[in-house]
Amino acid sequence: MATVQDIHYKDSAAQTAQAAESIPEFQDERMVLNMGPSHPATHGVLRIVLELDGEIITKADPDVGYLHRGDEKIAENMTYTQFIPYTDRLDYLAPLANNVAYALAVEKLLGIHDKLPPRCQYIRVMCAELARISAHLLGLGAFAMDLGAVTVFLLIFTEREKIYNLAEALCGARFTTSYTRVGGVMRDIPPTWLDQCQKFCDEFIPALNEIETLLTRNRIWVDRVRDLAVISKQDAIDYGLSGPNLRGSGVDWDLRKKQPYLCYKDLEFDVPVGSVGDCYDRYLVRMEEMRQSVRIVQQCIKKMPGGAENKSKEPFNYDDGKILLPPKEKVMTKMEELIHQFMLVTEGMNCPPGEVYFGHENPKGELGFYINSKGGGVPYRMKIRAPSFVNLSIVPKLFQGNMISDTVAILGSIDFVMGECDR
Amino acid sequence: MVLLKNLDLETKTRICELANIVTSQDAANKLKAKFGDLISELPIFRGELTVRLTDAEKITEVCLYAKNDLDFNYLVDITGIDNYGDDPRWTLVYHLRGLGHGCEVRIKTDVSEEKSKLPSVVSVWATANWHEREVYDMMGIHFRDHPDLRRILMWDGYPYFPLRKDFPLAGKDSELPGVAFTQVTPMAGGPFVTVAGGNSAMAREPRIRIPETDSIETMGRLERRKEIQEAHGHPKGPGPIERK
Amino acid sequence: MQAQSEIGYNSKIEGDVVITTVDAALNWFRKNSVWPMPMGLACCAIELMAVGASRFDISRFGSEVMRFSPRQADCMIVAGTVTYKMALSVKRIWDQMPEPRWCIAMGACASTGGMYRSYAVLQGVDRIIPVDIYVSGCPPRPEALLDALMKLQNKISKTPVVENLTIMNLKKAAA
Numbered sequence: 001m002a003t004v005q006d007i008h009y010k011d012s013a014a015q016t017a018q019a020a021e022s023i024p025e026f027q028d029e030r031m032v033l034n035m036g037p038s039h040p041a042t043h044g045v046l047r048i049v050l051e052l053d054g055e056i057i058t059k060a061d062p063d064v065g066y067l068h069r070g071d072e073k074i075a076e077n078m079t080y081t082q083f084i085p086y087t088d089r090l091d092y093l094a095p096l097a098n099n100v101a102y103a104l105a106v107e108k109l110l111g112i113h114d115k116l117p118p119r120c121q122y123i124r125v126m127c128a129e130l131a132r133i134s135a136h137l138l139g140l141g142a143f144a145m146d147l148g149a150v151t152v153f154l155l156i157f158t159e160r161e162k163i164y165n166l167a168e169a170l171c172g173a174r175f176t177t178s179y180t181r182v183g184g185v186m187r188d189i190p191p192t193w194l195d196q197c198q199k200f201c202d203e204f205i206p207a208l209n210e211i212e213t214l215l216t217r218n219r220i221w222v223d224r225v226r227d228l229a230v231i232s233k234q235d236a237i238d239y240g241l242s243g244p245n246l247r248g249s250g251v252d253w254d255l256r257k258k259q260p261y262l263c264y265k266d267l268e269f270d271v272p273v274g275s276v277g278d279c280y281d282r283y284l285v286r287m288e289e290m291r292q293s294v295r296i297v298q299q300c301i302k303k304m305p306g307g308a309e310n311k312s313k314e315p316f317n318y319d320d321g322k323i324l325l326p327p328k329e330k331v332m333t334k335m336e337e338l339i340h341q342f343m344l345v346t347e348g349m350n351c352p353p354g355e356v357y358f359g360h361e362n363p364k365g366e367l368g369f370y371i372n373s374k375g376g377g378v379p380y381r382m383k384i385r386a387p388s389f390v391n392l393s394i395v396p397k398l399f400q401g402n403m404i405s406d407t408v409a410i411l412g413s414i415d416f417v418m419g420e421c422d423r
Numbered sequence: 424m425v426l427l428k429n430l431d432l433e434t435k436t437r438i439c440e441l442a443n444i445v446t447s448q449d450a451a452n453k454l455k456a457k458f459g460d461l462i463s464e465l466p467i468f469r470g471e472l473t474v475r476l477t478d479a480e481k482i483t484e485v486c487l488y489a490k491n492d493l494d495f496n497y498l499v500d501i502t503g504i505d506n507y508g509d510d511p512r513w514t515l516v517y518h519l520r521g522l523g524h525g526c527e528v529r530i531k532t533d534v535s536e537e538k539s540k541l542p543s544v545v546s547v548w549a550t551a552n553w554h555e556r557e558v559y560d561m562m563g564i565h566f567r568d569h570p571d572l573r574r575i576l577m578w579d580g581y582p583y584f585p586l587r588k589d590f591p592l593a594g595k596d597s598e599l600p601g602v603a604f605t606q607v608t609p610m611a612g613g614p615f616v617t618v619a620g621g622n623s624a625m626a627r628e629p630r631i632r633i634p635e636t637d638s639i640e641t642m643g644r645l646e647r648r649k650e651i652q653e654a655h656g657h658p659k660g661p662g663p664i665e666r667k
Numbered sequence: 668m669q670a671q672s673e674i675g676y677n678s679k680i681e682g683d684v685v686i687t688t689v690d691a692a693l694n695w696f697r698k699n700s701v702w703p704m705p706m707g708l709a710c711c712a713i714e715l716m717a718v719g720a721s722r723f724d725i726s727r728f729g730s731e732v733m734r735f736s737p738r739q740a741d742c743m744i745v746a747g748t749v750t751y752k753m754a755l756s757v758k759r760i761w762d763q764m765p766e767p768r769w770c771i772a773m774g775a776c777a778s779t780g781g782m783y784r785s786y787a788v789l790q791g792v793d794r795i796i797p798v799d800i801y802v803s804g805c806p807p808r809p810e811a812l813l814d815a816l817m818k819l820q821n822k823i824s825k826t827p828v829v830e831n832l833t834i835m836n837l838k839k840a841a842a
Contacts, residue, residue, distance in 0.1 A: 037756050038706065040735040045708055045753055065576035066753040067709055070785030072561075073585060073592055085782065092710035108469055138713070157720035164717075175806055176710060237496050237522060240550030253522050354468040357518055357529070359499065370502050370516065383502040385518075393553040419709050422576060577787065578752045585786050594786025 030058060035407065037066045043142055043411060044418030048395070052404065060399035060407075062392055067422040075382035079348030080106045080182055083382075088176040090384065091420040093138050094131035094363050095177050096167065100124045101360030103180040104261060105369035108356045110349070112183065112318055113261065118305045119314040120184050121263040126197065126300045127170075127179060128262075128360075129293040133204070134163045135363035136286045143283070143412030144215060147224055152211055159207055162200050169193055182349060183324035184317025194301050194308040201294050201301075208290060216287070225279040229398040229410045232277060239394040242387050243365030244285045245414060249277035255361040266303070269296050279413035286415070289363075323349045348377020357385075364388055364417060384423050388416035447472035447526045450493050454528075457488055465531075476532040479515070479541040485530065486517065486547045495519040495528065498544070501554035503562040507588035511535035513564050517544070534564060543569040561586035689829045697741070697767065698823040700729040701816065704740030704764065706757060708747030711774040714806040715746045723809035728816055737763040742819065743796075744812075748776035749789040761796045769823070771815050772798045775805045 031052045037045040045066035051059035071090070075083050087102040088095040103124075107113035116124075137156040144152035164174035169190055171179040179186050215221045231241070236249035246253055254271040256264045272288035274281030306314030317324050321340035330337040343350075353375040359368040365387025372381040391414050398410050451474050455462045461481055465473040476485055489495040499518035506512055511533040520527045534541050543566035544551045555566045556575040563584035566572055573579060582597055583590055703725075705715055718725045719733060734740040737760045749757055761770070772792050775781035778801040780790030792798060799822060802815040 037753060038735075038760055044712070065574075065578070066750060066756075067748060068576040068750055068752065068787050069748055069783045070585065070592070070787045073590075074783070074785055077592055089710050092713060111469060138716075154721055157717060157722070161717070161720070161722045174808070175714060235549075238549045240498055240548065251522065258525055355473070355516075355529075356469050356471060357500070357527075366499070368500060368518075370500060370518070372502075372504055372516075381502070381504045383500065385500040389553065389557075390550055393550060590786070592785055 033404075037063075040146075043416065046392075046411075046416075046418055046421075048399075048407070050399070050404070050407070055403045055405075057399045057402055057404065057407070060396045062395050064389070064392065064418070065422055067418045069423065071423040072382055072384060075379055077378065079377040080351070080379070081344070081348065084181070085176065085178045088178055089419055090386065090423065091135065091362060091364055091367065091388070091417050092176070093417055094135035095175065096127040096179060097131035097135070097360070097362050098367060099177060099180040100128045100131075100262075101358070101362060101367045102369055103182050104360060105356065105358035105371055106182045106351070107318075108358045109351050109354065109371050109373060110182070110323060111352075112320075112323070113358070116184070116262075116318055117315040118263065119188075119310070119316045120318070122300050122304050123185055123189055123316060124180065125262050125264065125267070126297055129296045129300075130163055130166060130197075132293045132363045133290050133297075134160055136290050139363075139412075139415040140211075140283070140286060143409075143415065144221075146408045146412050147221070149215065149218075149221065152214055155207065155211055155214075159204060162203070166193070166196055166200060169196060181317070181324060183320065188310055188316050189308075191309045194304060197297060198301055201298050204294055205291070208287070212287060216284070222280065225283060225409050225413065227276075228279045228406055229402065229413065230276060230278045231394065231398070235394070235397070236277070239397075240390045241365065241394065242390065243362065244282050244289065245365065245391050247272065248274035248282035248285045250275055255359055255366060259359070261358075261360070267296050267299050269293075269299075279409055282413045282415070350377060351375065351379075359385070362387060364415060364420065365391060367420070384420075386420040386423060388418070388421040389423075391416050392421055447528050450489070450495070450521075450526055450528050453493055454485065454489065458485060461485075471527065471529060473529040473531060476530055479532040479534045482515075482517070482530075482532055483542045483544055483547065486519070486544045489519055489528070489530075490547050493521065494523050495521045495526075496548075497522050498548040498550050498554070499527070501544075501551060501558060503558040503564055503586070505562060505586065505588045513539065513562065515541070515558070515564070539563060540565045540567055542567045543572075545569055560584070563587065690827060691824075693828045694824045694826060698820040701742045701769070701819065701823070702732045702734050702740050703730050703771075704735065704737055704743045704760070705733050706743055706745045706747075706760065708745070708749065708753065709776065711746035711777070711806045714809055714812065715744060715773065718809040718812050723813060725813065725816070728813070728820070730816065737761075738765065740764060741767065742769045742771060744771045744773050745777040745792045745796075745798075746773040746806075748781060748783055749792045749795075750787050751789055752787070754789045754792075754795055757792065758795045767823075767826075769799045769819055770796055771800045771802060771812075771819060773802045773812060773815070774807055775803060778803065781805060 033050045033052055035048040035050055037047045039046075047063040047066065049061045049063065050057050071086050074086060078086075084099060084102060087098045090098045104113050107116070137160055141153040141156035144150075167177050167179075168174045170193060171177050171186055231239075231245070231249045233250050236246050236251055241249070242253075250273060252271065252273045255261075256269075257271055269292045272285045272292070274285050306312050310316075321337055322344075325331075325344055326337040326340055331341045332338075351373045353373055355370065355372040357368055357370045359366045366385070367387055368385030370381075370383040370385065371379050372383075374380045395410070395414065398414075399407060402410065451462075451464055451472055454474060455464070458476075458481070461477050462485075463475045463477065465475055467473075476482060497520040499520050500516075501518075502516040504514040504516065506514060513534040513536065515532050515534065517530040517532075518527065519530065532541070541564070543555055545555065545566075545568070552570070553575065555569055556572060558564055559566065559569075559572055560574040560576050561584060574581060577585065580598075583595055585594070705712065707715055717723060719731070725731060730742075737743070741764075743761060743764060745757065761768075770792075772778045776783060776788070777792045778798075780788050782805070784790070789795070800815045800819050802811055804811050807815075
């Protein structure tokens with residue numbers, strides 16, 4: 001635990017306070033402040049107990065679990081398909097990405113995650129990248145709003161509404177989409193969807209540039225977040241950080257490049273890596289990741305097998321009646337498909353016994369599903385490795401020695417979501 | 424074996440290439456070479472290598488070796504599994520990854536129910552701290568030498584371990600803590616505290632309180648209220664509007 | 668006695684003077700400036716933020732000031748799953764809100780526990796606080812939340828304020 005004596009302050013008021021520490025009459029007890037679960041700037045229900053010495057934090061103890069809903073135990077009682085809506089609500093800023101992650105994990109258990117039809121892969125990649133843009137936007141907006149830049153919050157919501165429109169056109173729900181299924185997706189993309197995505201990409205980059213002009217070289221912003229809460233490379237690896245937090249500290253680790261899945265091998269994109277590891281770096285990494293995601297989406301639009309309207313009838317689901325619900329025309333007319341439908345709905349797909357772990361590059365970090373199956377349609381144990389849970393564990397270390405007003409900046413730059421952290 | 428922990432990532436990658444950790448199989452072979460009978464390999468399933476450690480007490484040693492000599496510097500996850508009805512009841516699964524060589528290895532180890540204890544790996548990876556707290560919270564497995572083993576997702580004082588197979592999904596009756604937070608928020612003698620109870624919002628309102636004169640203050644307030652009563656003839660005085 | 672919710676006003680006859688009942692006036696003030704206290708717990712909080720953003724502007728209903736302090740808010744919008752661990756905080760904050768206060772339970776989780784029938788989730792926030800409006804949806808569309816706000820405004824306009832005060836004061840005098 002860093003003591004106050006070890007810290008060298010830059011401003012004179014703090015130096016005076018530190019000097020006063022040595023005078024016995026001024027030595028006070030530490031004050032304990034509760035940054036409660038209901039707080040405008042804790043990004044959800046997070047409680048942190050701060051021990052303060054004046055304005056400086058000497059000890060911080062995060063208290064999570066205020067949104068613990070028992071997802072893992074629920075998973076032990078549901079078939080794999082029935083659990084998909086619960087995955088939406090994990091990282092609720094990017095539901096499409098969670099859906100893709102979960103579907104890939106169950107498909108790995110079945111052994112088909114690398115045998116999906118190309119159209120399905122491209123659709124899923126587009127979903128994941130749009131979700132990444134959406135999540136980074138809101139993370140950025142909340143971060144900026146907490147530090148006072150309220151305009152940014154309203155600007156990003158305009159862009160997020162456009163992504164909501166895309167999601168709604170895709171599957172009917174703007175927000176908690178439940179779009180993917182094990183073995184494919186719920187339905188093919190609508191004919192005009194790719195045009196809508198292209199239009200979004202064209203409008204998004206100028207909007208992002210506008211947001212950057214407000215923040216990136218803004219004197220107040222830079223003063224508040226630069227050189228704050230530096231996470232060293234060694235610490236980032238030791239504490240298990242992932243996603244932009246890890247890359248902001250200079251570790252070049254992105255699951256899309258290092259353990260490629262879906263069709264990321266065929267797509268060209270760069271992975272931004274920071275150099276210093278402070279809050280400003282993490283902010284910059286996220287901004288650049290959004291641009292790279294737009295690049296990926298545009299490539300997918302051009303390369304989509306079958307094109308926008310799928311005139312060549314490319315399959316978008318894995319063709320196996322034992323895994324995915326067969327089309328209704330066949331269910332109503334043929335016996336085999338009827339039996340498949342019945343078994344899938346009542347018992348779920350028959351997964352082999354075994355265990356898999358699949359890590360997916362979610363906007364917040366590495367979302368991993370560890371599925372331990374003893375056969376049958378219901379998992380025996382499902383563990384959700386939530387990036388926000390792991391990212392939050394470094395918070396006590398980051399808070400020490402910083403001031404109360406820095407807590408908001410640090411929490412915003414770590415960018416966690418309590419739905420995921422507590423499951 | 425060279426101690427890799429003091430070197431940076433680039434040097435380590437080069438050394439690992441020299442040490443020939445190219446696949447997870449290499450890592451498993453080296454583990455077997457070092458620990459002999461303690462390590463047994465399970466069949467590769469879906470491209471993932473799993474290794475079983477027969478003695479859970481050695482987990483810290485094995486992990487330390489994996490981190491320092493095999494450069495598995497990233498702990499992805501610690502999971503606890505309840506094999507209800509089987510003995511040993513608990514299985515712990517550690518997912519290890521090396522960012523330098525990109526290989527992954529899964530180490531499984533069993534703990535019996537009577538014991539329910541094993542050493543902590545917090546000294547190897549700092550991230551194990553919260554993972555082990557969660558395993559303790561959900562399953563009730565204790566980790567020796569853990570700096571701060573307390574509940575993380577449920578509230579302190581929750582009497583059950585929810586992810587055990589004999590715990591029903593709907594939950595069991597338990598007492599909610601009597602205060603909003605797990606520990607009584609320490610006032611540190613500070614001001615602005617809502618006084619519980621009181622007939623009206625005015626009585627509950629926080630005022631600047633000085634602990635030594637607290638009782639005098641309350642008595643003073645009560646007397647003042649009596650004065651208002653007598654002056655207006657109403658038992659409660661012109662109090663705030665209360666909804667019926 | 669039903670509170671009169673209309674403010675009868677004809678500018679040609681009355682000019683700049685409005686004649687109405689105290690009830691209607693008080694309720695008109697209250698309903699058009701319902702300041703929400705967003706108890707944003709989970710995913711519904713994101714839709715609540717979307718309602719506050721520019722597309723589904725909540726400020727045209729007078730509710731743009733989202734006060735995080737319960738002392739300054741009128742309506743608590745419980746948006747998201749209430750777990751048992753969080754329940755006491757919600758109750759405490761509800762207690763701190765001064766009257767008149769209302770509650771909107773937004774979404775399935777706040778209304779009835781939603782799809783989380785598990786050991787850690789409070790099956791509906793109405794188990795601990797009195798709820799005025801329930802909004803269904805998971806999450807409810809922003810239009811649904813605005814509809815709920817309009818229904819709340821309707822409810823407020825029908826509240827007999829003066830009558831309550833009169834009866835209460837009479838009771839006090841009698842006791």
